Amino acid sequence: xxxxxxxxxxxxxxxxxxxxxxxxxxxxxxxxxxxxxxxxxxxxxxxxxxxxxxxxxxxxxxxxxxxxxxxxxxxxxxxxxxxxxxxxxxxxxxxxxxxxxxxxxxxxxxxxxxxxxxxxxxxxxxxxxxxxxxxxxxxxxxxxxxxxxxxxxxxxxxxxxxxxxxxxxxxx
Numbered sequence: 001x002x003x004x005x006x007x008x009x010x011x012x013x014x015x016x017x018x019x020x021x022x023x024x025x026x027x028x029x030x031x032x033x034x035x036x037x038x039x040x041x042x043x044x045x046x047x048x049x050x051x052x053x054x055x056x057x058x059x060x061x062x063x064x065x066x067x068x069x070x071x072x073x074x075x076x077x078x079x080x081x082x083x084x085x086x087x088x089x090x091x092x093x094x095x096x097x098x099x100x101x102x103x104x105x106x107x108x109x110x111x112x113x114x115x116x117x118x119x120x121x122x123x124x125x126x127x128x129x130x131x132x133x134x135x136x137x138x139x140x141x142x143x144x145x146x147x148x149x150x151x152x153x154x155x156x157x158x159x160x161x162x163x164x165x166x167x168x169x170x171x172x
Contacts, residue, residue: 011066022076080114
């Protein structure tokens with residue numbers, strides 16, 4: 001089982017029995033979901049599909065989106081990790097990084113901490129040499145996290161800013 005510990009977080013595979021309800025609460029929040037997918041909150045069934053898709057990607061690709069748990073309390077803070085985007089075409093089939101945290105966990109550095117650990121995992125454990133990200137124009141928080149990771153904007157398409165980092169230059 002793949003697990004990563006940071007000073008404050010445990011990044012781990014998903015346990016649908018334990019993680020479905022707390023992740024469904026996170027993904028039901030319009031503020032959390034406003035810049036993800038079509039911007040709509042997700043239902044319990046859609047959240048179950050998210051977990052299943054992420055676990056399938058782990059099985060198929062050897063990487064995926066982690067469940068992010070606070071070490072102190074064991075509380076699920078959200079989801080952070082690697083995935084293969086299908087759009088926009090400029091980054092489709094590359095390896096992307098994404099995150100979504102419950103609103104109560106915003107502004108505490110958890111997204112940056114978990115994303116940093118995910119990039120280190122990509123480079124050191126999986127030998128991935130490049131990671132991309134797509135950020136809608138209205139999202140002002142994600143570019144701050146990407147800057148902390150050393151990711152640079154590489155382009156823009158249809159209201160989406162594209163970012164990338166060559167992990168051979170990554171300073172983990």
